[in-house]
Amino acid sequence: MHRTFASSRPARVEAQEGVIDIWPVMVAAVPIGLLFGALCVGKGLSILEAGLMSLLVFAGGAQFAAVELWTYPVPVLALAFSTLLINSRHVLMGASLAPKLGGFSLRQRLCAFYFLTDESWALAERRARRQPIAPASWFALATMLPIAWIGSTVLGAWLGSFLGEPERLGADFAFTAMFIGLIAGFWSGRATGFVIAASGAAAALTYLVIGPPWHVAAGALAGIATAWAAPGPARTA
Amino acid sequence: MSLDPATLVAILAMAVVTYLTRIAGIFVAGRLALRGRAKAAFDAIPPAVLLTAIAATRLPLLATIATGVFAVVALRALA
Numbered sequence: 506m507h508r509t510f511a512s513s514r515p516a517r518v519e520a521q522e523g524v525i526d527i528w529p530v531m532v533a534a535v536p537i538g539l540l541f542g543a544l545c546v547g548k549g550l551s552i553l554e555a556g557l558m559s560l561l562v563f564a565g566g567a568q569f570a571a572v573e574l575w576t577y578p579v580p581v582l583a584l585a586f587s588t589l590l591i592n593s594r595h596v597l598m599g600a601s602l603a604p605k606l607g608g609f610s611l612r613q614r615l616c617a618f619y620f621l622t623d624e625s626w627a628l629a630e631r632r633a634r635r636q637p638i639a640p641a642s643w644f645a646l647a648t649m650l651p652i653a654w655i656g657s658t659v660l661g662a663w664l665g666s667f668l669g670e671p672e673r674l675g676a677d678f679a680f681t682a683m684f685i686g687l688i689a690g691f692w693s694g695r696a697t698g699f700v701i702a703a704s705g706a707a708a709a710l711t712y713l714v715i716g717p718p719w720h721v722a723a724g725a726l727a728g729i730a731t732a733w734a735a736p737g738p739a740r741t742a
Numbered sequence: 743m744s745l746d747p748a749t750l751v752a753i754l755a756m757a758v759v760t761y762l763t764r765i766a767g768i769f770v771a772g773r774l775a776l777r778g779r780a781k782a783a784f785d786a787i788p789p790a791v792l793l794t795a796i797a798a799t800r801l802p803l804l805a806t807i808a809t810g811v812f813a814v815v816a817l818r819a820l821a
Contacts, residue, residue: 551744554753561757566788570795571756579748585755590791592763597776597784599767611768618764684796685807691789696782704790708797721794728790733783 516641523645526632530624531653534565538654540683541568542661543668548575552662559658563651564622566687567591573684574718583718590725598626605633606643613640620647623690696735704728 538559545555550572562568567588574583599618606614617640625647629638688701708724715723776784 550749551746553745554749557745557750558753558756561753562760564760566792567756567760570792571752573795577748579746579752581748581752581755584752585759587791587795588756589759589763591788592760593784594788595760595763596766596770599764600771601767603768603771614768615765618768619761621764621767681796681807684792688789688792691785691792693785697786697789700786700790701793705793705797708794712797720797721791724794724797725787725791728786728793729783732786732790733779735782 514639516639519639519642520645522632523642523647524649526628527625527646527649530628531649534650534653535657537565537683538657539661539664541565541572542658542663543665544569544572545658546662546665548572549577550575550662552659552666555662556655556659559655560651562588563620563654564588564592565654569683569687574721580718583721586718587721590721595621598623602626602629602633605629605638607637609640609643617643617647620644620651622647622650625650696732699735700728700731703731 541559542552542555545558546552550558558568558571562571570587570591571584574580574587599621602621603614603618606617609617625643628646629643632638632642691697704724704727707727708720711723712720
């Protein structure tokens, strides 16, 4: 099923280029991971649980949404549903990238895509425009990011366990700002403004009238319906 | 250092769901080319759900920010 690219470039060079591509993303991930870890501890998760989530889930947006939804008893289905919705974009990213991993066996693909993130995807797509993606370059690029993410989560959780209530330091505002930054990353013109206005209104209303976790579904549906109906540049693409 | 069973189940559920979204692309590549309204609707899911996560519990803060943004836009339009 896969073609083998006759790459004349040594794996060491491919790996070095991957690391050079990813290191700015690693630096940027550290403060976000610190905040995530501190928030987990504020919600009652242990340092081990916070680190485990960053290791196994390894998807920042979905993890922040989960920690915001987190209550005791743990709403497992709502957390899984929210995670599925936020990460559904991976399907399209993977579908676009998979044909460009020509020299990968199926087993290598199944390993490689564990590390699929917005950032590693964007870097790999950029690289694929110039040359085939060698396994050495992908694995060097993609496996560096979890080191920064998991490390900073654990450190943030450890620091957070000394700091106590996040509200006391205004960290709850940092959290809201973080979300706004995450949402801005998905901004694709005025249509996105309509989408978030509709989903925000629907979510808030459902939260007040019916209660959680239904506000997640209501907000998602309102956003999807708005994007479907709204005129926007994405339509003609 | 504690590991609550319910928390572990939730983390594992999130991890499995996430991994499935990551590898699904391998199997639908070439067959999935969303265009037009369908693509716009699909692209809208992540920002909509992220906003949903804060809309409910951070309503006063969001209202404050929205008022601020609206005020800046309105005053710029007047100036």
